[in-house]
Amino acid sequence: MRYLLMYPLKLWRPLAGLFSTLFLITPTSAQKPIDIDPITLNLGRFDDALEKIPANLKIISIEEIERSGATNVPELLSRYAGVFTSMDFFGNGSDSAKVDLRAFGSVADENTLILIDGRRVKDNDLSTVNWSSIPLKFIERIEILRGGGAVLYGRGATAGVINIVTMSPGKRDNFVEIEGTTGTYNTDSGAIAGSFGTDKYGLMVNTQGYSSDNYRTNNKETRQAGQLAYKFYGESIETSIQIGTSQQNVRLPGALNIQPSNGTDEVLSLGRRGSTTPNDFSRAIENYLTGGLDVDAGDSQAIINFGWRSSNDESFFDAFNDTYAERDRETWHVSPRLRRAFNVGSIEHDIKLGMDYERWSVTRNVSDAEQNISDPHNIFKSEQRNYGLYVENTIGISDLWALSVGARWDEQTQSAIDTFDANAPGAAAKFESQAPAKDQKISVSGYELNLKRELQIGRYVGVSTNKSYRLANVDEIGATGEFDASFNKVFQFLRPQISHTHQLFFGRNAPQYTYNVNLYQIDTRDEIRLDLLTTGAGNTNFPLTKRQGFEAQTSFMGPHFSVSSAYVYTKAKFSRGTTGTHNLTGKTIPLTPKHTFNFNGTYRFPKNVDLSLDFNYFSEQVMDNDEPNIMHTNIPDYSVTNLKLSRKTDGWKFGAGVSNLFDREYHSYAVASGFTATRFGVYPLPERVIYLTIGKTFGTK
Template sequence: GFGGDNPHGKTLVMLDGRRLNRPDMASANWLQIPVSTIERIEVVRGGGSVLYGDGAVAGVINIITKAGSGGPKTEASIITGSYGLHDERIGISGSEGRLTYALNGENQKTFGYRDRSRFSSRGAGIDFDYDANDFWNVSLGLSYNETEFDFPGSLTKTQYEGNRRQSGNPDDAGFNDYLNANLAIESFIGEYGRLTVGFLYGNKDITADYASYPSYSVVDINTYGITPKYIFERDLLGRNNKLVCGLDYYYENLDKDGFNDRAKMSQKNNAQLSRESLGFYVRDELYLLDDLILALGYRNERAKIEGSESQVDGTVIFDEQKTHRGEALESALTWLVGEKSKVFVRYATVYRYPFLDEQASYYGYAWDSFLTDLEKEKGTTYEVGTTFYPLKDLKIGLTLFRIDMQDEIVPNAFWVNANLDETRHEGAEFDISYVLKDWARLYGNVTYHNAQFRNGTHAGNKVPLVPETTVNAGLAMYLPWHLELRPEMKYVGTSYQGGDNSNAAEKVERYTMFDILLFYRPEPRENFRFSAFIGVENLTDEKHALINYGGYYPLPGVTVKGGISIGF
């Protein structure tokens, strides 16, 4: 991970090519992704601003869902576990002529590890894909998700040592609704390539009741997008060549009503913010030789953020705007070695626009303002690495990286968002995967990440919330009777707590966690499939907490889960 105060803001999450990142500081809602319909997950490490624009600083996660095929197929599962967890899912998919379809639904609930960490989620989705003829097709996806949850909040050190499962907030809660629609039209124009146009809409209704502040609000966020993309694959000077170019237009508006009471009978303020962006990009991959690929890319984008806030009596707190200009470059060389190995070197520039609630504070407090001097984050990345197969079933990967960042955004000592001094992130990532014939698979990765301030008051100090070392490892053992035993471990090194730019406060301690899973997957019988699992997370009941600005956030203790899945 990238670390820092807003790591999720530096990784772009996409579902079938649709951005899930929100325009405010909250992370993407992973529960709007129907797990039962996932076909594969594509992870692109490193800067991706040329193709994807805002937010693709550390990498891109693109989740691809399954397309229906053949007659109707049904998948159903139930999971239960510690702390009152239960999770029920169902999916139906198939095809009829040129039409494919997939429907899904999910219900999840848990009381949570800590007091007042209750959580529930319900959602459903439907996807259609119609191949009209050999020249064009159209797809439509609709989804709805609602979540309800408590906010246990942080603990003081004394509270944490006394009872790590207690709640720091007595009566904070929230309720969210998500509605998404995604229409894509793809046209195949023979030797002239293919053109895809995506039309996106998303609505989020967010109710947040923070009795501890106090702050009560209702927020409505709408997102509109049009994303035409042209792909042209044709030999250039006798060499394979792939050209991708496109436009990304997004308009996001946020409307917030603040109240003095939970019943929302006494309004305090209203805030309206918007972000409109338009970007053009082009990227080309050319085979200079049969085993040497040159990639070059460029993006130019403009984003305007507007915001206003007024009290209920009409007093205007602010009415401002800020324009950001994003520009990204990419150049890379990839040398293909043998059937699957490769060596690569890559240079790219990246950027991230401020979230709406970073650019402005609009919660009805005395310090509310629009920060016209807050700049976008930007950086330069360098990578060199290899994916190497010394044996058919042994994969080894090694990447050396450096990311020089400017103007990273964090709260300052007065809790006002500000741009940091320049920082440098550098290190190495090592991963390995080894299949031992038909009885086991060994996998793991190690990351060394050194993040420091390069100038300013804290020059030479470590960037908070960035552990130097992380290790993940696992062993999948294929046992008789269709069983698979999978022990896993995770190690995270020490880091400085959030906000500790001077490196003077208590550190976030290192920790090691062990999980173990047992799967049962018998051979399918005719049209019937069955599988089951049971597992224990944090097997040794490791007591660990993240520390952010002096507040302790305990991670769950030992957790038991189990479930069954059927398909027909």
């Protein structure tokens, strides 16, 4: 708790008084929490009731998703306290967007763990989550764990965990749902979903397609996704299997460069929709298979999940000396776990014990052109194996008190091999060489301690502390090119990043009114980031960083309207370190707005007509690659307002929406050049966008 006392005294005085009032309620007024509909979630690797988990959690229900007016997952998540969407290059929620919990900026994807139905969906490289394969239409709820999640999930959960729970086949569900959307920039999308079930099994099929020219020149995009899920329900056994596929083809417009020192401004010369990379593109295909067996024997439960995922992508970047690359990735994982509930006297214990095994491999071929890829000048191969063991005990001290303690041990082995053919087409023009083969074995550990007390009228208060970690991915060790001080190509295996998170949280869950307040501090050593200003560094370990934050969110639901709002204050700084000749002490970490605010309101008119208004504000940010804060400009603050009108009647659904209602010109991402002082690139985002939606449901859900 001594870490939490470092917050400004002005902030802590009123909070300390409120905390004391809540915590010291007399037994007469705090006999039992109020009765509300139970919420079940899966973030604990088993199905748990929300009130039984002594952690800092937020659940986004299907009702909230439908009311939100959001058109993609990153846009939806950005409306909740402590969640910030960065690096959305195109404004359509595609796979460039990074969802950031608690101010990690450009490395958000490596510190915020994204799960779909409990499985990892991001590869062990610098690629982002393929958000385009996750339609909002097929999401049942989203579970957000704020703070480290290393005990149950291992690496990469420093800031927290976001678990996207998709609709699963239900008993006696028999329906078919069709939906189509059309909008600005020749945008069209469609989705079909069907579910069929009995008392013993459920089968669900869904598919979706999307096509758009998008806002920028050379940014046309098409994508498709499909999924088949089967579930068998026995008396004490459930089995499930799910297969899916997705593909995306997108043109890449690149950044528009600005350099005040020589008068360059491509935003003015080419217009906000312009492009300087007419030949750049990316194509990707992904297939996956997952399954599970769940045996429930009352006080004991055993689950085993397994999965396979394969992906192939191709890309061409004219600006990077004509670089065409093909990459094949494959992942296998298996996760057996056990649960046992028992009492010792009047104390309830709920112990979870599990193991995670994952094998991930990649092959990357690089050439100067697509037609020459059969004779590449570089071939990179890497394999990674992860073994993890964890145990967690949730202790019900009384009806009001809950405590959880847990620990995890992980071991990772990784190898990297690089070959270079100087006689291959285009090789002579490349600044390339062959990195010596290298391998590494690392062991790391994490822990957690959470304490939560339920109070009267649905209120709660809790504290937590934990240790989490992340390990460098294949791109960060040199898959795309790392060089030493003599500019020889090398693999740079890095030290594990270690973080300690301490937080205080309190709030209220009630049928009509909820609020939650969080205060946190994250101290990180050996943070893994890109260092462009130190010769021969590439990705490296920065000594110390500190993040402090205040998050507050409230919502109210009446018979005809609902409102919610969220405010976040974030202070993200380097505590120590250098880059090039620059001292980083006290410098702001890039892509971390100090203030964010959101408001959402929905009013229901007669005949089930809903009108939703959404407002989002983000303060200015230091641009990417500007760790020493030496650029003379930042990403300006901006606000975006969205409006949606919808109606449901007799199985029909109609909707009309406007994104960026006031036609603002803005960008949420800019990157400083690592080679030319005062030069930076921006990615302008769309102005006003209008869309129409119609859908029909046949049968019963």
